[in-house]
Amino acid sequence: MNIKQSEVSNYCGLILVDKAAGMTSHKIVSLVRKALNIDKVGHLGTLDPFATGLLPVLIGGATRLSDEIMDGKKQYLFTIKLGKETDTLDASGRIVEEKNVPQNFAELIEAKLNLFQGEIEQIPPVYSALKMNGKPLYEYMRASGSIPNPIETKKRKIFIEKLEIVNSNLSEESISLRVLCGKGTYVRSLARDLAKAIGTVGYCSQLRREFVEPWHVENAIYVSADIDKQELKNKIDSNLIPVIKILPKIPEIELDENFLKQISSGNIVLLDRSNSILPEQFLQQKQITSAFVKVKNFEIMFYSEIKFIAETNQFKIMPKKKMY
Template identity: 40%
Template sequence: MARKRATDGPDGILLVDKPAGWTSHDVVAKVRRLVGQPRAGHAGTLDPFATGLLVVCLGQATRLAGYVMAHEKVYEGEIVLGVTTDTADCDGTVIARRPVPPVDTVALDRVAGLFTGVIAQTPPAYSAVKVAGQRAYDLARQGKAVELTARPVEVFELRLTPSGADRLRIHVRCGPGTYIRSLARDIGEALGCGAHLASLRRLRSGRFRVEDAWAIPELERLAGEGRAGKAMLPADEALLDHDCAILGTPGREAFLHGNVHSAGTAVRPAAAARVYGTDGAFLGVGAVDASGRVQPVRVFRA
């Protein structure tokens, strides 16, 4: 069985309340230093101007980031009407100004309905989407025309409310891959005046909430006291909404060596289930077939 090296840092999940002006990479780099774990990544980018929940996965938990990203997200923010930017947010260059028509709740409800459900959304030109092997934002920064294809995303809930002159508050609950900047841009076009996203805050990612996230100064204080681990969640928190399978000693050894074995408890077929030993140790992620056999998908080292 593969053993974890003594020099490895901790495994787990850290919820960070990202401040404005920081890139998601900046936050990950900071956390990496504070907790002493070189292996770290985030489960879903937030743009530099945005704030709120950034789920940082550390050590072996980086292999679970995809499961976190697959869940729905909740955001709130503010849209400025009548001003279009090249990035569809407040950090971009203004490329058009148009008069804003009178907007009432009836009009806002109508527009919200247009962008609720499964919709075809074109990502912003300044995005990480790849075009012919290159990031769209790299091409855009070189002044090249970026042609992006609309793709289906799902918006479960969209609320628009007036917020002062030529401004709207936006509340969104959406599936993975949804660009809130694109929503703001498209809402502006639907209202006939253009728009951009002026602020954005992520409130939730799957079961993780911003209320439970740590501010950077709090993490610095804990690290200074040698207690950075206090802020971390166990890696299996990323999968608590998945079924679990428990393996006895023979099954545990088989799983850790990459082999299929029957679960010691009844478990429904699943593409991804949490797998534990009878001692409660988290062993990783397994796919369970109709016969109750567990196929290793992600194996965690002891």
């Protein structure tokens, strides 16, 4: 293997970005690619252009771990502008409906919060990246203003763990809330549905993602569209989370050098449970299902599946995703 250690540390891991408003998630990825001069960059969980906040970005071989870390909880702070609904369910869209707003809207929403917690059904926005017939919904809307099938066919079950009011503004007829939710939740749809629950309409005027389990926006680097390329590179160099810390509960195995050819070719490795190179977790339990596997004195690492074979008292190590 001909990989320098500096390249491994700089170009394999995760960076937490605090995205500025007005930028697409893809724009963030593009900026990181240019700053590092690397192609393998990908984000976790798209943020709408008008939204701000936490966008985890995977770099290098760490991009292969997206499936393993996408299922965590997310937390958002959002504001609903009541009295108007737009086709995009945010401030960028065209107004499609207007209704009067009850003066006690905060009290009414407070009384309805329990209906929007736990497992609920949600209809996504027509302007979203969800696909219909293999094409994102927003592409249909931008091209013709309609989608092939009713949006209700995309209804899905989501889970909302916590939903609370942060503050309200009577003169602006707006209310801010914080939600802790599971994968697949559309906050713009939640804003629409909360407004309808009290007999009016509304759209999501502000949205900030504060948390993507286990990371918080307080630990993120702020990135705007005009950031200098060298400045961004410096920030990444100082704040990159190494690949083995992205999934801290997964153990690390360092194999002896004689396993280099075997593991670098992606071949299965069998280790006796009593082998001294196995971490303590392997000795205490047999339910280990994955591990990061390295080779001593060589810059190579695989995310590997682990299976315990009771008949031979061995662990079967199956390299699946090469990190570097």
